Structures are given as C-alpha cells and as structure tokens.
Amino acid sequence: MNSNVENLPPHVLRLVYKEVSALAADPxxxxxxxPSEEDITELHTAIEGPEGTPFAGGIFRMRLVLGKDFPAVPPKGYFLTKIFHPNVGHKGEICVNVLKRDWKAxxxxxxxxxxxxxxxxxxxxxxxxxxxxGRLLLEDYAEYESRxxxxxxxxxxxGTSGAPQDPNDGPQPKKHAGDPMKRAGPSAASVPAALVDIRPTLFQICPYVNPKTVVEIKQNT
Known part of the structure; x- marks a missing residue:
C-alpha cells in the first residue's frame, strides 16, 4: 500500500509521530x-491473545494504515496473522465500529x-x-472455540510468520494452561470462556461492549 506521508498535513504528521513514539515507549x-521511521502512516503491531479466549498463547501481527484524510477518517486495520474470528475477513480486514461509524478524530x-x-x-x-x-459463535461455541x-x-x-522476527522482541507466546471451559465445569461447556472467566474485567477494559449482546450470546449457546 502506498505511503500517505506526503498527503497528510505537517501538523497531523507531528501529532501522529508524537502518539506513535509515546505508544512505542509505553505500549x-x-x-x-x-513504528517505521520511513512511513509513519503505516503502524505494525503485535497483540498477545487474551487469556480465557481461543486466542490465548498466540501473538497476532496487525497493521494500521492511516489514509490521506486521517484523523477525519479512521485508519484501516488488518490482521497479518491468520485468525478465525467473526470480525476479521479472509484477507485480514477488521470490522469494528470504532473504525467506522463510531470513529471520532x-x-x-x-x-x-x-x-x-x-x-x-x-x-x-x-x-x-x-x-x-459469526454463525458458530452464536450457534455452536464449542466448534467455534475449537476452530x-x-x-x-x-x-x-x-515462530510462525505472524510472530515478531526477533524472538525476544514483543509479547511472547504462552503455553495455554488447559481448556478454561473444561475447568469451569460441564454446566459452562457451551458458554464462551471469556464470559465465564473474565466477564467483570471485560466491561472495565472494553467499555464499548454492549452488555445486551453478551447476554444474547450466552442465551443462544
């Protein structure tokens, strides 16, 4: 993808550089x-899969691309590491409201x-x-979790292509300590592990989550 450095106003580039530098120093x-010294409009990141989810123990590479109209228009997000997730397309494109209708500069x-x-x-x-x-998440969570x-x-x-090149750089993969759904007991077998193990934390770190949606997922599993 072409760089948008030359298309962004100098004051926007300064703000982006300042924020990216702060994130790199204190992520x-x-x-x-x-961060890339050559192209500040394309930010590569590595996200550690949260515990209590099917992604625990993994390191997921991702990139954010800032378009020529940033920050009036949200960045585009892509997973570079292959992932089975309702909101990630087959080419890695990410669908989340903050990158669409809920975006604010x-x-x-x-x-x-x-x-x-x-x-x-x-x-x-x-x-x-x-x-x-998305269908499996709602209708057959055990199969979704397995996939x-x-x-x-x-x-x-x-050491896959989705991990940082330097094994000592970035979040490190963890061995997954068993199946959290099995640890929770038979009555929780069809409930998403993230909702069983860390539901109180979910709403603290993810304030955008709609509690109604969480309840609907639990009732339909």
Missing part, C-alpha cells in the same frame, strides 16, 4: 508497537489498538465479516 499491556491510535484487543475477548457477531465464524484455537496454534504460536 498498552499485551501490545507491542513497531480525538480517539487516537491507542483507543483503536485497545478496541481491537477487546474484539479478541468479545467478538461482535452482528457485524461479521467471516459469516461462518479458532486450531488456527491460533498453527499461525500465531512458535
């Missing part, structure tokens, strides 16, 4: 920033990164790009 927990890149990490904790089947993943975990193990763990 959000579980997120590593890889003052939100900033940190908010975008945190929202995408929250999307790994609580997918939104109402805006699915991967229709099969998502399999792709995590294949593509996001242990």
């Amino acid at each position: 959000p927990e579980g997120i590593k920033i890889y 003052e939100l900033g890149l940190k908010h975008v990164l945190l929202t995408i990490k929250c999307l790994l904790i609580h997918p939104n089947p109402e805006s699915a790009l991967n229709e099969e993943a 998502a975990r399999l792709l995590t193990e294949i593509h996001a763990m242990g």
Whole structure:
C-alpha cells in the first residue's frame, strides 16, 4: 500500500509521530508497537491473545494504515496473522465500529489498538465479516472455540510468520494452561470462556461492549 506521508498535513504528521513514539515507549499491556521511521502512516503491531479466549498463547501481527484524510477518517486495520474470528475477513480486514461509524478524530491510535484487543475477548457477531465464524459463535461455541484455537496454534504460536522476527522482541507466546471451559465445569461447556472467566474485567477494559449482546450470546449457546 502506498505511503500517505506526503498527503497528510505537517501538523497531523507531528501529532501522529508524537502518539506513535509515546505508544512505542509505553505500549498498552499485551501490545507491542513497531513504528517505521520511513512511513509513519503505516503502524505494525503485535497483540498477545487474551487469556480465557481461543486466542490465548498466540501473538497476532496487525497493521494500521492511516489514509490521506486521517484523523477525519479512521485508519484501516488488518490482521497479518491468520485468525478465525467473526470480525476479521479472509484477507485480514477488521470490522469494528470504532473504525467506522463510531470513529471520532480525538480517539487516537491507542483507543483503536485497545478496541481491537477487546474484539479478541468479545467478538461482535452482528457485524461479521467471516459469516461462518459469526454463525458458530452464536450457534455452536464449542466448534467455534475449537476452530479458532486450531488456527491460533498453527499461525500465531512458535515462530510462525505472524510472530515478531526477533524472538525476544514483543509479547511472547504462552503455553495455554488447559481448556478454561473444561475447568469451569460441564454446566459452562457451551458458554464462551471469556464470559465465564473474565466477564467483570471485560466491561472495565472494553467499555464499548454492549452488555445486551453478551447476554444474547450466552442465551443462544
């Protein structure tokens, strides 16, 4: 994708450079920033799969691309690591409201990164790009969890193309300590692990999540 450095006003470039530098120096927990000195309009990151989800133990590479109308228009987000997720298309494109109708210029890149990490904790089947993943999330969570975990193990763990080139750089993959749904007992077998294990935390770190949607997912599983 072509650089938009020459298309952005100098004051916007200064603000982007300042925010990216701050994020690289003090990144959000579980997120590593890889700024480019040559092209500040394309930001590469690595997101650690949240515990209690099918993505736990994986490192997911992602990029944000700032268009010529940024920050009036939101950046575009893409997963570079293959992932089975309702809101990630087959080419890695990410569908989340903060990158569409809920975008505000003052939100900033940190908010975008945190929202995408929250999307790994609580997918939104109402805006699915991967229709099969969205259907399984609502109708057969055990199968969804199995498919998502399999792709995590294949593509996001242990020196794959989705991991940082330097094994000591960025969040490190963790061995997954068992199946959280099995630990929760038979009565929770069809409930998303993220909602069983970390539901209180979910609404603290993901304020955009609609509690009604969470309840609907639990009732339909």
